[in-house]
Amino acid sequence: MIGNRESSGGAHFAFTDRWGGVSAAPYAMLNLGGAVGDDPAAVRTNRGLAAAALGLDPAAVRWMRQVHGRDVVVADGPPPDGEPPTADALVTARGGLPLAVLTADCTPLLLADPVAGVVAAAHAGRPGLLAGVVPATVEAMRALGADPARIVARTGPTVCARCYEVPAALRDEAERTVPGSGAVSADGTPAIDIPAGVRAQLAASGVRDIALSPVCTRESADHFSYRRDRTTGRQAGYVWLDPS
Structure with a gap:
């Protein structure tokens, strides 16, 4: 269920795989994407299971309506209208507020400056990468007090x-x-x-602590891949700070 998890100075990073959920084929099993044709009840159950495995409140997790752009939204609590914002990156300085990004071949990017208490989650597919979602996310973190030299950057399976x-x-x-x-x-x-493009943009933005996942979603039977299967589910990356 949780393929990889890491903590650094009160910031936490986690990436899911496709196992441990309740979705039926072709979304089997831990599909966390709500806009791919899966049963909404199964997606809600899966999100609850993933959150529980991470010790999180599923109602607190902030999601996005991802559109392969570069827009970054600052999260400071529940969305005002109850709907996820249309964006490809979220950033917050609020402890205990988990941010999530969905992928099935695109690169999920999680960022944290534990000293400043700022974290971000970004969705970097080809269009978003070329549009500059990565430097836009780092700049949004800087606006909240983060220092790129302190930022820890982790990518998930892609x-x-x-x-x-x-x-x-x-x-x-x-x-x-x-x-x-x-x-x-x-x-x-x-x-x-x-x-490689994500890493280059992070380095150009002053980020030094960068670790890329070695897992290829198209080659891995443990992960969803749109390029391999077309109709399929979505895994997620989560990042959050300890409650202040």
Whole structure:
């Protein structure tokens, strides 16, 4: 259920896999995505199970309506209208408020400055990476008092460059926009390395403590992958601070 978990100075990072939930195929089992066609009751149960495994209140977790952009929303409690904000990154300085990001090949990015007490969760697919969601998230953290030199950055399972074949024009655009993100697939065709692009943008923003997940979602039977299965579920990354 929880594929990887780490803590640093009162900040906590966790990434789920696909096991331990109640969803039926093709969303089996721990689908946490509410907009992929799964039974809403199953998704609610799964979110409750994941939160319980992390010691979190499922009602407190802040989600996003992700659209592959660069908008960042500051979270300071429940959304005013009860609906998740349309954004691809959330940032908060509020202890005990968990932030979550959904993925099924895109790169889930979790960030924390434990000294300043600021955390963020970002969704970095190809469009969001090229639009600049990563530096926008770091800048939003800075506005809340974070220092990039103190930020701890962790990514979760994501499609690797070997498996992310794209047309040459898209690869070239990615390389022009985010140098280092252009790549070659396992078949020798043009590809994009999203994690490498995320790392390059973090480094350019002054972040030093960066660890990328070695897990490729398309290659891993333990994770959902849109490129592999098309109709499938979503795993999540969670980040939160100890209550102040």
